[in-house]
Amino acid sequence: MKRSLGRWELLGWLNDFLSLDYSKVEDCADGIAYCQIFDAIYPGKVPLHKLNFQAKTQDEKLKNLRILEKATRESGVLRPVQVEKIASGSFPENLACERDAQTRRCSSH
Numbered sequence: 466m467k468r469s470l471g472r473w474e475l476l477g478w479l480n481d482f483l484s485l486d487y488s489k490v491e492d493c494a495d496g497i498a499y500c501q502i503f504d505a506i507y508p509g510k511v512p513l514h515k516l517n518f519q520a521k522t523q524d525e526k527l528k529n530l531r532i533l534e535k536a537t538r539e540s541g542v543l544r545p546v547q548v549e550k551i552a553s554g555s556f557p558e559n560l561a562c563e564r565d566a567q568t569r570r571c572s573s574h
Contacts, residue, residue, distance in 0.1 A: 475563045490563060491554040495520040496529030499551075502566040503536055511536045526552035 470478065472490050480487055483501050487493060497518060504511040511532060520526045530548035537546055544565055550558035 490559045494554045495526050500533045507540050
């Protein structure tokens, strides 16, 4: 049985894959990393040009995550995106979303 990656391993994978420098899981609350990973798995499904790469406020983060939510729904991804919890910086929800993204990325290649 394969063990799931811990938070630091996931964060390292995310930073390496996207050439980012997030220091904690909750930094992903802006939705940018999740949208970029989803776009790598399902090319062209996320309109990256609509993202706010400088999102700081809750509303800006929610807007980015709603773009992801729409892309997952239209692509038939079954796991719902908990946009409010992710945008608020919820550690458990961000960690779950990172694990899901990493699993999908690894299984797609």
